[in-house]
Amino acid sequence: MGGVLRAAVAASFLASGILASSILASSILASIGARAQPAPRLTVVPPAWPLTGAGGDPQTAIAQARTSDQVSVTNSGSIQSSLGPYGDPFGTRAFLSERGITYTLTYIGEGLANLRGGLKRGVTYGGRLDTSLDVDLDKFAGWTGARFHTDFFQIHGHGMSRNYLNNLTTVSGIEALPATRLFELWLEQRFLDNQLSVKVGQVSADTEFAIAQSAVVFFNAGFGWPNIGAVVLPSGGPIYPLATPAVRVKYVPNPHLSFQAAVFDGDPAGRRRGDDTDPQRLDRNGTRFRVSDPPLLIGEVAYAYALNLWGENLHGTATLGGWQHFGGFDSPRLDSVSGRLLADPEASGIARRFRGDRGVYGIIDQTLYREPDTEDEGASAFLRISKVPGDRNLIDLYLDGGIAYKGLLPGRPNDTTALGVIYSRISPSARAFDRDTILFGQGTGPIRSSEVVIEATYQAEVVPGFTIQPDLQFVMRPGGGLADENGRRLKNATVMGLRATINY
Numbered sequence: 001m002g003g004v005l006r007a008a009v010a011a012s013f014l015a016s017g018i019l020a021s022s023i024l025a026s027s028i029l030a031s032i033g034a035r036a037q038p039a040p041r042l043t044v045v046p047p048a049w050p051l052t053g054a055g056g057d058p059q060t061a062i063a064q065a066r067t068s069d070q071v072s073v074t075n076s077g078s079i080q081s082s083l084g085p086y087g088d089p090f091g092t093r094a095f096l097s098e099r100g101i102t103y104t105l106t107y108i109g110e111g112l113a114n115l116r117g118g119l120k121r122g123v124t125y126g127g128r129l130d131t132s133l134d135v136d137l138d139k140f141a142g143w144t145g146a147r148f149h150t151d152f153f154q155i156h157g158h159g160m161s162r163n164y165l166n167n168l169t170t171v172s173g174i175e176a177l178p179a180t181r182l183f184e185l186w187l188e189q190r191f192l193d194n195q196l197s198v199k200v201g202q203v204s205a206d207t208e209f210a211i212a213q214s215a216v217v218f219f220n221a222g223f224g225w226p227n228i229g230a231v232v233l234p235s236g237g238p239i240y241p242l243a244t245p246a247v248r249v250k251y252v253p254n255p256h257l258s259f260q261a262a263v264f265d266g267d268p269a270g271r272r273r274g275d276d277t278d279p280q281r282l283d284r285n286g287t288r289f290r291v292s293d294p295p296l297l298i299g300e301v302a303y304a305y306a307l308n309l310w311g312e313n314l315h316g317t318a319t320l321g322g323w324q325h326f327g328g329f330d331s332p333r334l335d336s337v338s339g340r341l342l343a344d345p346e347a348s349g350i351a352r353r354f355r356g357d358r359g360v361y362g363i364i365d366q367t368l369y370r371e372p373d374t375e376d377e378g379a380s381a382f383l384r385i386s387k388v389p390g391d392r393n394l395i396d397l398y399l400d401g402g403i404a405y406k407g408l409l410p411g412r413p414n415d416t417t418a419l420g421v422i423y424s425r426i427s428p429s430a431r432a433f434d435r436d437t438i439l440f441g442q443g444t445g446p447i448r449s450s451e452v453v454i455e456a457t458y459q460a461e462v463v464p465g466f467t468i469q470p471d472l473q474f475v476m477r478p479g480g481g482l483a484d485e486n487g488r489r490l491k492n493a494t495v496m497g498l499r500a501t502i503n504y
Contacts, residue, residue: 060315061213063404069173077464100139110499117493126157169222181286228398235279242268294327316366343436361386377407396427448480
């Protein structure tokens with residue numbers, strides 16, 4: 001009952017954070033309030049989504065940003081349109097496009113400064129060049145319904161979370177060890193008038209699963225793939241920057257409903273060697289193509305609907321998903337010798353091994369308000385929750401939510417502003433281990449509890465394909481409340497950042 005109560009309190013806190021964000025964005029509420037009519041009712045509208053959202057599904061969240069670091073997003077606009085005759089030298093792009101070949105170059109560069117708290121204060125610069133290639137095999141080779149895709153990353157710079165914060169939810173979605181690596185490499189075949197598709201190759205789970213469309217504007221990586229998976233799965237799971245061999249099947253019987261499932265190799269980096277346990281170093285170039293590890297299964301169903309809000313049908317999506325990993329997972333507290341605790345000096349020091357791990361998640365992503373006479377300006381909000389067993393994982397509950405508004409400022413229709421909150425709860429077993437270390441005289445605390453991140457950001461489009469984005473994050477209890485070198489809890493951290501994104 002206590003765990004349920006704490007979860008309810010956490011959910012209440014998150015809901016309060018979202019409400020506070022709405023209050024802070026007074027102009028949002030003023031616009032909505034001015035149009036307020038009867039209380040909302042749930043209705044289904046005809047399938048009419050002209051835009052494509054993150055993950056390739058219909059866009060139901062209106063406030064999607066023009067650019068994003070999330071690999072599920074196709075950045076909108078290209079700087080090519082601003083380069084005049086230099087935008088397509090010798091007409092190469094047009095020539096290739098007519099034959100079904102398209103390529104995209106996206107560069108993200110960002111500076112981050114930890115102003116206080118965490119491990120130490122400091123400044124970092126990081127960048128990522130994404131080179132992607134898509135081939136419509138119908139146009140290119142007459143192969144009906146087939147598509148080929150691959151992309152490569154050139155990652156450079158230093159990570160803020162790794163070097164200065166030691167927190168659970170990585171401050172930046174592009175943070176990774178410097179490398180030039182293959183990311184995805186797959187072939188997709190569509191059947192039944194595009195209702196059924198099968199994708200085979202090296203795939204990243206965060207391109208299609210557990211996506212909140214309203215969250216793609218944020219810096220923090222937790223708003224992309226729910227951080228609970230990145231923390232508990234081997235090598236962080238098959239997500240950026242480590243894709244893995246997989247087979248994904250998706251069925252879309254109508255524009256309102258979709259089912260998808262995938263089986264991935266369960267450990268992108270594989271078995272650890274020696275003292276180097278960092279999965280990104282074990283697979284430096286993304287070319288290990290492991291297929292022998294215990295598998296990871298992911299399944300998801302999404303339903304697109306409409307709410308009648310303020311006299312207008314506004315789209316939303318409800319998503320329910322889950323995953324099952326068939327590998328072994330260590331207890332954070334129990335020793336392999338029955339009846340002993342890991343913190344006991346007489347214990348073996350080898351953790352009890354559990355067979356398998358699993359998790360469930362749910363997402364609500366809802367447009368709240370549409371600017372009059374526009375197609376993609378207005379406010380949308382999201383709420384996402386994920387739960388895993390507490391006896392074999394560092395964190396057992398993850399919540400995030402927020403609100404975003406595209407076109408809030410007059411004359412700036414493609415700018416997006418957003419405020420979001422992330423809550424990651426340390427599992428009961430991990431907290432008990434902290435208490436055990438104090439009991440056995442192996443430590444003095446603190447006892448970890450949870451980590452909370454609050455992020456505010458504003459993305460400004462300079463020209464199509466070029467955005468500038470200032471960002472502010474406040475990280476409470478980094479690492480859930482880890483100790484510093486003096487044995488005291490790490491202080492809350494304040495991180496400021498500025499990102500530039502160029503899409504060609």
